[in-house]
Amino acid sequence: MGAHGAAEAAREAAADERRTQSPAAQRVLDTASVLFYEHGIGATGVDTVIARSGVAKMTLYKHYGSKDELVAAYLRGRDRRWRERLVAAVAARTGPEARIAAVLDTLDAWLEGEVEEFRGCAFVNAAAELPDPGHPGRRVVADHKRWMRSYLGELSADLGVRDAEALAEQLFTVFEGATVAAVVDGRARAMGAARGAAEALIAAHRPADG
Amino acid sequence: MGAHGAAEAAREAAADERRTQSPAAQRVLDTASVLFYEHGIGATGVDTVIARSGVAKMTLYKHYGSKDELVAAYLRGRDRRWRERLVAAVAARTGPEARIAAVLDTLDAWLEGEVEEFRGCAFVNAAAELPDPGHPGRRVVADHKRWMRSYLGELSADLGVRDAEALAEQLFTVFEGATVAAVVDGRARAMGAARGAAEALIAAHRPADG
DNA sequence: CACAGTACAGACAGGTCTGTCTCATTCCGA
DNA sequence: TCGGAATGAGACAGACCTGTCTGTACTGTG
Numbered sequence: 001m002g003a004h005g006a007a008e009a010a011r012e013a014a015a016d017e018r019r020t021q022s023p024a025a026q027r028v029l030d031t032a033s034v035l036f037y038e039h040g041i042g043a044t045g046v047d048t049v050i051a052r053s054g055v056a057k058m059t060l061y062k063h064y065g066s067k068d069e070l071v072a073a074y075l076r077g078r079d080r081r082w083r084e085r086l087v088a089a090v091a092a093r094t095g096p097e098a099r100i101a102a103v104l105d106t107l108d109a110w111l112e113g114e115v116e117e118f119r120g121c122a123f124v125n126a127a128a129e130l131p132d133p134g135h136p137g138r139r140v141v142a143d144h145k146r147w148m149r150s151y152l153g154e155l156s157a158d159l160g161v162r163d164a165e166a167l168a169e170q171l172f173t174v175f176e177g178a179t180v181a182a183v184v185d186g187r188a189r190a191m192g193a194a195r196g197a198a199e200a201l202i203a204a205h206r207p208a209d210g
Numbered sequence: 211m212g213a214h215g216a217a218e219a220a221r222e223a224a225a226d227e228r229r230t231q232s233p234a235a236q237r238v239l240d241t242a243s244v245l246f247y248e249h250g251i252g253a254t255g256v257d258t259v260i261a262r263s264g265v266a267k268m269t270l271y272k273h274y275g276s277k278d279e280l281v282a283a284y285l286r287g288r289d290r291r292w293r294e295r296l297v298a299a300v301a302a303r304t305g306p307e308a309r310i311a312a313v314l315d316t317l318d319a320w321l322e323g324e325v326e327e328f329r330g331c332a333f334v335n336a337a338a339e340l341p342d343p344g345h346p347g348r349r350v351v352a353d354h355k356r357w358m359r360s361y362l363g364e365l366s367a368d369l370g371v372r373d374a375e376a377l378a379e380q381l382f383t384v385f386e387g388a389t390v391a392a393v394v395d396g397r398a399r400a401m402g403a404a405r406g407a408a409e410a411l412i413a414a415h416r417p418a419d420g
Numbered sequence: 421c422a423c424a425g426t427a428c429a430g431a432c433a434g435g436t437c438t439g440t441c442t443c444a445t446t447c448c449g450a
Numbered sequence: 451t452c453g454g455a456a457t458g459a460g461a462c463a464g465a466c467c468t469g470t471c472t473g474t475a476c477t478g479t480g
Contacts, residue, residue: 024457040341042252045437056458061439120338124390128335131250145394169395169403170410177387180334184355185379193379197411200380204410234427255467266428271469421480428475437466445458450451 025063027053033074037122041071041129071126072136078122079144085110086151096158097202103152103175104198108191111182118187121179148172161205170201235273237263243284247332251281251339281336282346288332289354295320296361306368307412313362313385314408318401321392328397331389358382371415380411 031053035044046067050057064070089106093099111118119125123141130137149172156168178194241263245254256277260267274280299312321328329335333351340347362385363378371377388404 022456038341040338042339043341046439047437054458056456057439057460058441059457062456067438119341120334121390124330124334125338127393128250128330128338129252131248131253131329142394149394166403166406169391169399170407172394173387173391173400173403173407174383175387176390177383177385180331180386180390181379181383183337184352184359184382189379190383193376193383196376197380197383197407200414201407201410204414232426256469257467264428267430267469268471269427272426277468423479424477426475426477429473430471431473432471433469435467435469437464439463439465441460441462443459443461445456447456448454450453 022063024053024055024059028055028060028063028070029073029077032070033077036071036074037078037119037125038117041126046070068136071130072140075123075126075137075140075144079140079147082110082144083147090155096155096160099158100152100155100171100198100202101195103155103171104178104191104195107175107178107194108187111179111187111191118183120183121176124176124179148175159202159205161202162207163205167201167205171198174198174201232273234263234265234269238265238270238273238280239283239287242280243287246281246284247288247329247335248327251336256280278346281340282350285333285336285347285350285354289350289357292320292354293357300365306365306370309368310362310365310381310408310412311405313365313381314388314401314405317385317388317404318397321389321397321401328393330393331386334386334389358385369412369415371412372417373415377411377415381408384408384411 028049032044032049035049035052046057046060049055049070050060060070064073086103086106089102090099093102123144126137127141130141132138149168152171152175153165153168156164156171159167161167174194174197178190181190181193184190238259242254242259245259245262256267256270259280260270270280274283296313296316299316300309303309303312333354336347337351340351342348359378359382362381363375366374366378366381369377384404384407388400391400391403394400
């Protein structure tokens with residue numbers, strides 16, 4: 001069914017949940033998630049995280065072990081929230097066209113909901129900030145992108161178009177490009193263009209019925 | 211004519227040229243450019259740069275002043291090389307469709323030519339690694355993206371389509387998305403999808419002549 | 421030879437970061 | 451009331467990074 005490493009991801013997410021049952025640990029993760037995204041991972045020290053969350057340094061290290069693992073937990077949480085939101089939005093639509101449209105709608109709503117200044121895709125940024133391929137966060141980034149790619153594949157297959165894989169690749173490209181374009185040209189313009197592009201690409205993949 | 215801040219960018223590029231007339235300074239910039247892209251800006255210290263380029267630390271600081279300015283010079287050089295290559299490739303084509311196709315062809319050739327492991331768009335990565343909006347490199351990133359956006363606008367206008375601005379925004383989205391998709395799915399697949407998407411989007415913008 | 425310019429080599433200071441450790445306090449169930 | 455677990459506060463070590471400084475060697479020119 002699902003995408004790559006779904007079971008493993010679910011196990012890790014569950015582990016995060018267990019950890020965050022502690023209010024202090026929860027506060028640490030919430031604070032770190034905001035700071036890592038807004039100011040960047042490298043620019044956010046553990047001292048800043050503990051100061052902002054009003055927590056002892058030992059509490060952070062007791063629950064997360066290291067900054068690298070805290071970063072991975074931040075990315076896992078963001079990935080989990082995105083997947084839950086996207087799957088729910090898709091499930092609420094009927095018809096394959098509407099379900100695909102829900103993907104860009106969810107992205108739009110997600111970007112609009114960011115009270116913080118929009119700083120692009122957290123996973124692309126994390127990949128840039130974590131050049132070590134062995135960093136625990138890198139696997140979360142790879143899983144996130146592969147899941148999105150395969151999820152668009154599932155949605156495209158339901159359309160009954162000639163080459164669903166090719167369409168999925170194009171929709172993935174538009175999806176990723178919309179995030180970058182939103183930083184340069186603003187959310188509204190970028191999302192409008194992305195929506196129009198997605199519709200045109202789907203139409204172009206329909207079997208010619210004339 | 212050109213895009214935002216063209217004159218200023220040209221002045222800075224010329225300043226870089228003058229600086230790099232010194233062989234030692236040239237070696238520093240070349241080494242730093244490879245290391246900054248491959249291993250990331252934050253993970254590359256000035257000690258590593260001077261060790262790899264066989265240069266004294268004072269030489270680096272005499273020519274570039276600070277690491278931040280060295281980063282900006284790295285980004286300016288990369289931006290300049292990309293523009294020169296793209297403009298030359300576009301000039302070699304005849305006809306508006308072929309000129310737009312040259313953009314993705316140039317990107318494809320650029321990615322293929324990277325002997326190093328492909329790590330995505332250097333400018334997106336730099337923006338992620340330099341969260342301070344006042345960093346000298348951030349302006350280079352913004353200039354680079356705005357130039358690409360406006361250059362695609364010029365090329366789109368030559369097509370004579372109904373809404374060239376909307377098409378340019380979509381092509382920009384595909385262009386940026388292709389770079390991200392290339393990291394996830396590989397250059398060949400991503401570029402194939404992007405080329406197909408660009409053609410379909412251009413076709414969809416043509417006035418219906420039926 | 422004398423001299424000036426440039427570059428190499430490396431020590432050094434000042435700061436920041438991660439991660440460990442100690443000690444006091446709070447809270448909660450037996 | 452007692453005891454243990456979790457937490458807050460902060461000192462501390464070790465590593466790393468940027469940027470400065472001193473001293474030496476090489477090169478071309480008069």
